[in-house]
Amino acid sequence: MFRFSYFIVLLSSFLCGKISAQNLVRNGDFEQYTNSPGGLLLEDWLPGWYSYFTTPDYYNTALWTIEGVQDYCGTLPRSGAGMTGGYQLGYWGAMPAYNREYIQGELSEPLKPNTLYYAEVYVKPMLKSPVINFGIKNIGIVLTNKHYIRYDSTASYIIEETPVVEYSNSVISEMTEWTKVSGCFIAKGGETKIIIGNFNTDALTDTAQLPGAFGEEQFHSGMSYYLFDDVLVKEIPAAFILPNEAVICRDSTLTLTAYPDNALTYEWNTGATTKSIEIDKASTYSVEITTAEGCEQKADVKVVTKYCGPRCSELFMPNAFSPNDDASNDYFMPMNPEDISGMELSIYNRLGERVFYTNKLDGKWDGHFRNQLCDIGNYFYYLRYRDCKEEAHVKKGDFVLLK
Structure with missing residues (x-):
């Protein structure tokens, strides 16, 4: 402690603070004071x-x-x-x-x-x-x-x-x-x-x-x-990314923006170093942020894909086909495969034996099993597929193999 020899002017007023209202320290700028006669503490x-x-x-x-x-x-x-x-x-x-x-x-x-x-x-x-x-x-x-x-x-x-x-x-x-x-x-x-x-x-x-x-x-x-x-x-407010529930339309792009917006640096897991990035696919995106105060934070967001186009058409399956190489109804397959984004098709005979399987979008059955044309009669299909909105469905039924 120093002893003062200067004359002290006694004031009873309080001076205005000079630090932001965010400050949690009471009288953190030492501007507010009182006079306590003889007080040195x-x-x-x-x-x-x-x-x-x-x-x-x-x-x-x-x-x-x-x-x-x-x-x-x-x-x-x-x-x-x-x-x-x-x-x-x-x-x-x-x-x-x-x-x-x-x-x-x-x-x-x-x-x-x-x-x-x-x-x-x-x-x-x-x-x-x-x-x-x-x-x-x-x-x-x-x-x-x-x-x-x-x-x-x-x-x-x-x-x-x-x-x-x-x-x-x-x-x-x-x-x-x-x-x-x-x-x-x-x-x-x-x-x-x-x-x-x-x-x-x-x-x-x-x-x-x-x-x-x-x-x-x-x-x-x-x-x-x-x-x-x-x-x-x-x-320090937590870092975040907007939109925080991100959905991207198929065949389109989406802008992700990191906050706070006055940060010193942004480092995305994509390699980008800008505040905002443009993405074109579903994934989990994260960003490491150094705030203006020098604090390090991290935020992430999961982006999912959504179909944003017209309503999906109903998927149709034929009730019969004739694999006789006449270029008409020679294959059993979805009649409108352009409206689905993925499928698994299994076909069974009356004994429950699977005679065909494919997981390709253009997959189709030509009526053969083990290199032999199957008998005329009823068969059963089990189809799992994703529609144009990426929503999962199951479709099953029976059909007739003709010659």
Whole structure:
């Protein structure tokens, strides 16, 4: 915590938020504040926020001045008027090495189980005097349903939670621009609190001197202090494909479109990389999507074939045929095979013996069995077929073989 020597202008108004209404973090931009006379704890100033141990700091250009915040912090808030700050690793004086100034906030609603969310916070190191002189890599975000308050000296200085998001690129040492710590995660369900800070032990915390720091000796006896602004947690809507109950007409095409429509990439199992694809056959189509937030999702849809033309004609079977090579009724076969898309035809004699079988659309019986012309008489057929709409049917009956 820093002690301020600047004059604070007392205001009772609340400033408007600057983060999207999708944000589940209460007062995630640190713009809403109250005045608590003499209060130095985070919760004395910021509705929805509180501290774990010691006192994270609150900076607001409306309470100070723009020049005052700029001079003291070396920077202004990323947006709006407010930001917070606290040390994340300390070797200063009598302070324990494991000391952390976590900031803890409230969510407007519990997170849903097995649901994809995105979290982010913008951070910037402060370089202030010989004792605040190095940066760390391990700034993380924890989502939990626990309210952490360190009431006694026996409690751990470090909150033992696993961050859902943790910065891992390099030590955060950028002094000009704010660094975004962000990522996607699947919620366990029921999380109502957000905690930001360094959740690693000192031994596992990566450190480096900040540009313009005050030397090696001070580095080993100093501390790391970070500013925080614009905290966001939002649900990522599930990816989907439209139409979601897809039917394609025979001999036609269909357009499939993946959502969300502002994704960074689309990768279909057809090899296409566009938001929409045009298909011409039934199959299961899937797409892998990288959202604008960098979250990876997958969606699929099963496409079936449907006949969209005129009504199918009734299938007719002859009641007699004469296989005598006179070029008239020499074969037993469907009389209108153009109206079916597939068939299996079996023919039996009066003893139940199958004398003919075909599964070809142009299949037909010439009256022979084992290279011999069958006897005159009654025969029976069993026909399974698909009509022009691809609907399955069974037709059976008897007919007469004549000569």
